[in-house]
Amino acid sequence: MYRYDEYDQSIVDARVDEFRDQVRRRLAGEITEDQFKPLRLMNGLYLQLHAYMLRVAVPYGTLDSRQMRMLAHVARTYDRGYGHFTTRQNIQYNWIRLDQAPDILAELATVEMHAIQTSGNCIRNISSDQYAGAAADEVADPRPWAELIRQWSTFHPEFTYLPRKFKIAVIAAEEDRAAMRLHDIGIRLTRRDGVLGATVFVGGGMGRTPMIAHEIRDFVTADDLMSYLEACLRVYNRYGRRDNIYKARIKILLHEIGPDEYRRQVEEEFAKVKALGIDPPAAELARITAMFAPPAFDPAAAGDVADRSDPDFAVWLDQNVRAHRQPGYAIVNISLKPVGGIPGDASADQIDVMADLAQRYGFDELRVTHAQNIVLPHVRIADLKAVWSALVDAGLAEANLDLISDIIACPGLDYCSLANARSIPLAQKIGERFADPARQRDLGELKLKISGCINACGHHHAGHIGILGVDRKGTENFQLLLGGSGAEDVSLGRITGPGFDEDGVVDAIERVTDKYLEVRETGERFVDTYRRVGMTPFKEAIYG
Amino acid sequence: MRLITGNDLATGDVVWWTGTDWSRHVEQAADAGERAEAIAREEEAARRVNVPYVIAATATADGPRPAHIKDRIRALGPTVRPDLTLKPADPAAGSWVI
Numbered sequence: 133m134y135r136y137d138e139y140d141q142s143i144v145d146a147r148v149d150e151f152r153d154q155v156r157r158r159l160a161g162e163i164t165e166d167q168f169k170p171l172r173l174m175n176g177l178y179l180q181l182h183a184y185m186l187r188v189a190v191p192y193g194t195l196d197s198r199q200m201r202m203l204a205h206v207a208r209t210y211d212r213g214y215g216h217f218t219t220r221q222n223i224q225y226n227w228i229r230l231d232q233a234p235d236i237l238a239e240l241a242t243v244e245m246h247a248i249q250t251s252g253n254c255i256r257n258i259s260s261d262q263y264a265g266a267a268a269d270e271v272a273d274p275r276p277w278a279e280l281i282r283q284w285s286t287f288h289p290e291f292t293y294l295p296r297k298f299k300i301a302v303i304a305a306e307e308d309r310a311a312m313r314l315h316d317i318g319i320r321l322t323r324r325d326g327v328l329g330a331t332v333f334v335g336g337g338m339g340r341t342p343m344i345a346h347e348i349r350d351f352v353t354a355d356d357l358m359s360y361l362e363a364c365l366r367v368y369n370r371y372g373r374r375d376n377i378y379k380a381r382i383k384i385l386l387h388e389i390g391p392d393e394y395r396r397q398v399e400e401e402f403a404k405v406k407a408l409g410i411d412p413p414a415a416e417l418a419r420i421t422a423m424f425a426p427p428a429f430d431p432a433a434a435g436d437v438a439d440r441s442d443p444d445f446a447v448w449l450d451q452n453v454r455a456h457r458q459p460g461y462a463i464v465n466i467s468l469k470p471v472g473g474i475p476g477d478a479s480a481d482q483i484d485v486m487a488d489l490a491q492r493y494g495f496d497e498l499r500v501t502h503a504q505n506i507v508l509p510h511v512r513i514a515d516l517k518a519v520w521s522a523l524v525d526a527g528l529a530e531a532n533l534d535l536i537s538d539i540i541a542c543p544g545l546d547y548c549s550l551a552n553a554r555s556i557p558l559a560q561k562i563g564e565r566f567a568d569p570a571r572q573r574d575l576g577e578l579k580l581k582i583s584g585c586i587n588a589c590g591h592h593h594a595g596h597i598g599i600l601g602v603d604r605k606g607t608e609n610f611q612l613l614l615g616g617s618g619a620e621d622v623s624l625g626r627i628t629g630p631g632f633d634e635d636g637v638v639d640a641i642e643r644v645t646d647k648y649l650e651v652r653e654t655g656e657r658f659v660d661t662y663r664r665v666g667m668t669p670f671k672e673a674i675y676g
Numbered sequence: 677m678r679l680i681t682g683n684d685l686a687t688g689d690v691v692w693w694t695g696t697d698w699s700r701h702v703e704q705a706a707d708a709g710e711r712a713e714a715i716a717r718e719e720e721a722a723r724r725v726n727v728p729y730v731i732a733a734t735a736t737a738d739g740p741r742p743a744h745i746k747d748r749i750r751a752l753g754p755t756v757r758p759d760l761t762l763k764p765a766d767p768a769a770g771s772w773v774i
């Protein structure tokens with residue numbers, strides 16, 4: 133884990149003091165809401181349907197147990213006993229009081245956390261692979277690079293007022309577990325002839341105009357990566373459309389000038405930026421990298437095997453536990469998607485349980501995933517049964533990773549002031565319709581994603597099945613999309629046709645899955661079958 | 677009828693204009709009529725409410741019912757957490773929203 137140095141801590145502490153004074157002035161009437169709103173947003177504080185909402189940054193989704201316990205403490209002390217883990221690998225609290233917000237930020241700062249750059253037209257929290265440092269297929273640990281980018285982008289004076297918000301993901305494996313190509317910039321670390329570098333993708337995103345990022349640089353050496361990123365941002369900052377919020381993202385710039393012209397300009401800028409010497413000295417990179425050194429794995433664990441005699445445990449093992457690169461260890465995925473529950477929500481007590489498990493069995497590490505689940509990246513195989521038993525007791529042992537009930541859902545109209553429709557009740561109904569675990573496993577990997585409006589926080593374009601909530605003359609209506617993916621086989625879903633009411637869309641999904649079971653070939657996931665047979669058979673099944 | 681709603685500045689609570697003051701309960705909301713926008717401006721300037729806006733509603737036997745589902749959800753609370761709504765003891769309260 134990265135640990136703050138005195139500079140990190142002092143800028144976060146100073147920010148808390150500054151915000152405390154801004155809140156005091158707002159409450160005293162010295163500044164108006166129009167003046168205050170951009171200031172509170174810079175500290176992650178939104179005004180939502182029922183109250184203020186605080187979004188706390190979890191850098192590249194990585195936490196230790198001390199930080200996780202603080203998240204539970206905030207939920208218990210300042211909110212209503214729960215938090216919502218988001219598709220940006222962050223956490224949101226829904227019931228925050230303005231007059232307590234500075235105290236929350238002060239408490240978070242004591243565990244090296246904050247809410248900076250979780251809103252506004254700046255570089256947002258960096259996303260990464262939740263299996264970083266544990267996956268067998270990574271060429272390097274992406275976290276030191278994500279941390280470096282965090283430091284580079286924090287309060288970067290040129291990039292504090294970009295044309296629009298800006299999201300960066302860093303991965304280091306062929307398998308994309310972070311929806312990398314649906315970010316403004318996606319970085320995939322790779323090695324060429326033994327040299328570490330990156331393939332850089334630019335111009336991806338979801339929202340109103342979903343686009344898949346273009347490969348802009350096949351290979352930039354790690355030594356040049358920060359300069360190259362600076363050049364990518366500079367070209368965007370110069371030419372991005374500030375005149376039209378709907379055209380302000382970098383994806384639109386790439387669409388308008390084309391990837392070749394964008395690449396040409398970036399290369400030109402890169403030549404100038406490189407001379408500035410912003411790439412970190414080797415010693416600084418080594419300092420950061422050392423903080424992500426592998427934990428002290430026990431070589432004696434190599435012979436461990438899990439006792440599969442309990443059938444429920446065996447199912448959970450098969451569904452939620454993934455191979456670790458270290459013999460004798462495993463990656464545990466904790467599903468926050470119980471049938472009938474609220475995707476991504478966890479109570480303060482559950483958050484504490486996960487913190488305890490990380491401390492006791494997981495080298496003190498936790499990760500938040502963009503699919504709104506939690507990962508314990510390093511658990512000894514001999515300890516899996518104990519971890520599972522504790523998760524069962526806490527209501528956290530749903531064995532549904534990547535199945536149809538492992539639904540991504542944004543807060544939707546139950547909480548979000550931008551929403552058109554409620555996402556959560558729909559997720560609950562779908563979960564209940566497909567509640568039978570054997571049926572879910574028979575359907576296999578099926579990523580279902582729901583957004584309550586076109587902003588696509590629920591990644592509906594990237595769902596094998598996606599759902600978008602729309603407002604049809606004041607009533608909730610849902611469009612169905614098929615064929616999207618946020619993984620290495622990235623694709624954008626297509627709308628099936630006319631929308632449905634809440635029950636109608638659940639029925640339509642069942643017709644889609646029935647059709648899949650009817651026409652699938654051996655080994656095909658739902659999305660593979662869709663790609664082979666196309667939309668027509670599904671459309672016929674849905675609309676008759 | 678025309679209601680004024682907004683949030684309490686310090687707590688963020690959803691509030692409704694009662695004709696003389698602000699209440700958390702939509703049942704107590706009053707028809708602000710043509711003066712709604714002016715009242716909203718005055719009250720915001722006095723910091724008795726934050727980000728007020730005017731909505732349409734219908735008068736019913738149970739009190740005012742906001743025309744749009746978003747404001748009905750604001751009035752009650754999240755439909756997926758009945759325990760956190762203003763009527764936690766009434767499991768049927770959510771049907772008022774829909």
Ligand code: SF4
Nearest residue numbers: 542548551584585589
């Ligand atoms: S997709 Fe829309 S409704 Fe859902 S959280 Fe984002 S802005 Fe809100």
